[in-house]
Amino acid sequence: MATMRHSLAILFIILLIEIIHSEVTFDSVCSPDVEVSGMSSTDGNDVYAIDLSDTKFSPEDAISVYLRQIRPNYGINEFVIRAFDHDGNVVGRFDDPQISNLMVKHHTCPNGATAVYADHVDxxxxxxxxxxxxxxGVHQNLDEIIFRAGVVSNRQLYRVKATSLKRRLPPGTIPFSQDQSINIDQCGESQGCLVVPQQCNNAGKCEYTLSWQALDDERARFHIVARAQGFVGVGFSKDEKRGDDQVILCAKDAQGHVSVYNMFVSVQSPQYVFRGRPSYGLRDAEGYSNGPHIICKFEKSLAAYTDDLVEDDERNRGRIDRERLVDLRxxxxxxxxxxDEDLVTAQGMRIPFQDISIVNNHPVNFQRRLWQKSHPEGASVLAxxxxxxxxxxxxLFASAGVMIARYFDSVWPEYERQVVVDGTGAVTGETVQRRRRFSxxxxxxxxxxxxxxLTWIAFFCILFELNWRWTSGTHHMWHSILGVIVLVCAFLAPIIGVLRPVPxxxxxxxWYWIHWLVVSLAHCLAIPVIFLGMDNRRLDLWTWCSWLLFGWCIFHFIVQLIFEIHACCYARREYGHIDEGDRYREKHPGHRIRRERVPGEGWKPALLGIYLLVTLIVVIILILAVVFYEGY
Known part of the structure; x- marks a missing residue:
């Protein structure tokens, strides 16, 4: 009996200790820095999160707030959550939550706003x-609200902060920001882009413009500006066909407010990714309308959201279809x-069929550091x-001209050396005369x-394409700057050639060195400019085109190296200018003139012919690639 009494006493003490320790007292509930006696606090934003059903609020709006667990084995026990203005005052009121087996209490702050908390969780x-x-009761001048929570787990207080909830602006009012439009010139540089139509170079005049930037290896920021009155968005597909895709939609309601939704779509009927939570998986989502345009911005995780958010009572099971989420990694x-049609119709939400082709044969890698330039339409005729x-x-022409000028002055000289021989073939004199044939x-x-x-005609074509406007962005800037240098050199080369003095x-x-410098500079820069142009937003050719041109550059180098080695191995004879007829050092009756043979005059033209043939084939292939380019 005594042993039983001791056992009961021990159990009573253990139960009392458990009850005492299971109750948590939150201090300073109405301040941003809530405390719990006897517990240390730490940043908990990587362990817990506060999700909001909307990113904007209006007076008297009801916003769904979800305090959820991110990491496993960190269940939510006792907690407190409240909304603050920029001065640290609690604002708004919480409804009575209906959560089984959980007693949630209200705490009224001095200004009448409320916070909710649970100090005992079984x-x-x-x-x-x-x-x-x-x-x-939110003040009419309050523009931003921040939700903060304190969560107790594993005898530790975790502080959690949500993204800001901003006041919904009246229709037509645009918030002050530097990124209301998309700088298309930065496409392929600091951002990836999807532009409709492809030849559009002004986001304000395009039908649709999407840009994205990888914030890190796990997140990307998206920005849409589109000419529409109903809704805009972007679809992510695992194949080249529409249907069974994940889409982000930014829809305008009857009052002109724009809301951002994360949805699935089978063919035309979309549904929320997470039922009851329209913007699940999105952060910093905001949208608004500006005249004929809808502007939408959001941040999305590249990883698929696979957390099914199942509570202990399994009340949330089945609210999210994990199999249909796309992994943008x-x-x-x-x-x-x-x-321009409304997203919400009498038959429910519907996306009307659009004859806009999916970005085919060009899957986008959102983690790639080299930004993509994706276009569903081909380049303009002028480009x-x-x-x-x-x-x-x-x-073709410049490469052939430079090759001939540098290595064929001895094979096809302007002044040709001839020798005088007697009947026995002995050389008795020589002459130098101008060639009557081509040189x-x-x-x-x-x-x-x-x-x-040709260069100047091409220059005016692109000027008309750009509406006489200089492009910006690192990639386009170098293409433009180097192109202008080539243009100037191409203009000066013929003029300098006309001013050629007496040899x-x-x-x-x-004169020789000035002319050589101008022509060489133009040719050396022109090929890199073409490389940059092939990887340009307005004419983003297939990757194999760049490899083809690179292979031709290697071939050009090999041919030029052969000619250069031959030129170094054989000394070139100099020919003086003859002003009056032919001169002979020695002249006798019966002697005849014989043309002097030049080293390489047999095989060098043959190699040049092969070079020109290969170059012509490469040029034809590249021209066909440009002609048949239809965007991707």
Whole structure:
């Protein structure tokens, strides 16, 4: 009997200790820095989160607030949650929550606003606490509200802070911000883009513009500006077909307010990713209308949200379809969504069918550091003409002209050396005379003049395409700056060629190096400019086009290296200018003139022919790629 009494006493003491320790007293509930006696506090934003059903509020609006667990084994035990203004005052009121087996209490602050808390939890912990907050008594000048919570778990107080809840602006009112429009010139540089139509270069005049920026390896920021009166959005598809996709929709209601929804869509009928929580999985989502445009911004995790948010009583099971969530860490297809029709109809939410092709054969990798430029339509005619003319001018004509000028002055010289031989074949004299047939100098000026003409025509084509406006962005800036340098050099080369002085004089030496510098600079910069243009927003050719041009550059280098080695191995003879007829050092009756053979005159033209043939094939392939480019 005594043993039993001792056992009961011990059990009573243990039960008393458990009861005492299971009750938590929150101090300073109405202040941002709530405390619990005997517990240390720490930042809990990586353990818990506060989700809101909307990102905007109006007076008397009801906002669903969800305090949820992020990490496993950190269930929500005792907690306190409240809404604060920018001065740290509690605002608004919470409704009485209906949560089984959980007694939630209200605490009224001096200004009449309320906070809710639970100081005793019998269960091992909840994964989610659903609450409802009302913007009752909120001052009309209050623009932003912050929800803060304190969560007790594992004898530790975790402080949690939600993203800001902003006041809903009247229709037509645009908040002050520097990113209301999308700078298309930054596409492919600091952001990826999807533009409709592709040749549009002003976001304010485009039908649809989407940009995205990877904030880190797990998150991306999206920005949509579209000409629509109903709703806009973006679809993420696992294949090249519409249907069974995850879409983000920004819909305008009858009052002109824009709400952001995370949804699934089978064909035309969308449904929420998380039933009862329209913006689940999105952060910092905001949308508004501005005249004919709807503007929408949101931050989305690249990883699929696989947390099914099941509470201990399994009340939330089945509210989210985990199988249909897309993992944007893997390449996915994207397509634009925009419409003037209302999203909500008498038959429910419906997305009207749009004849806008999905971004085919170009899955987007949102984690890729080289930003994508995705376009569902092809480049403009002027942009294609600009590309074709520059390819013909610099890959074909300029390369051939430079090769001939540098290595064929001895094979096809302007002045040809001839020798005088007697009947036995012995050389008795020599002569130097101007060639009556073509020479390297009769070939080079027409070629470089043609290059200059084609380059300037291409330049005016792209000026008309850009509406005579200079482009910005690092990628486009270098393409433009280097292109202007090439343009100036192409203009100067023929003019300098016309001013050619008498050969083998001091002015000729100065002229030679100036002309060589201008032509070499133009040719050396023109090919990189073409490379940059092939990876441009207005004409983003397939990757194999860049590899083809790169292979041609290697081929060009090998051919030039062969010619250069041959030129170094054989000394070149200099020919003086003959002003009056032919001169002989020695002349006798019966002697005849024989043309002197030049080293390489047999195989060098053959190699040049092969070079021109390969170059012509490469140019034709690149031209066909430009002509048949239809965007992707």
């Amino acid at each position: 269960s091992p912990g909840y994964r989610e606490i659903p609450l409802t907050w009302r913007a009752t 893997q390449p996915h297809y994207i397509y634009p969504i925009y419409s 294609k003409i600009h590309a074709i003319l520059n390819i013909i001018a610099w890959v 390297y100098f009769t070939i080079l000026p027409p070629i470089m003049t043609l290059v200059a003409i 083998h004089t001091k002015p000729y030496c100065i």
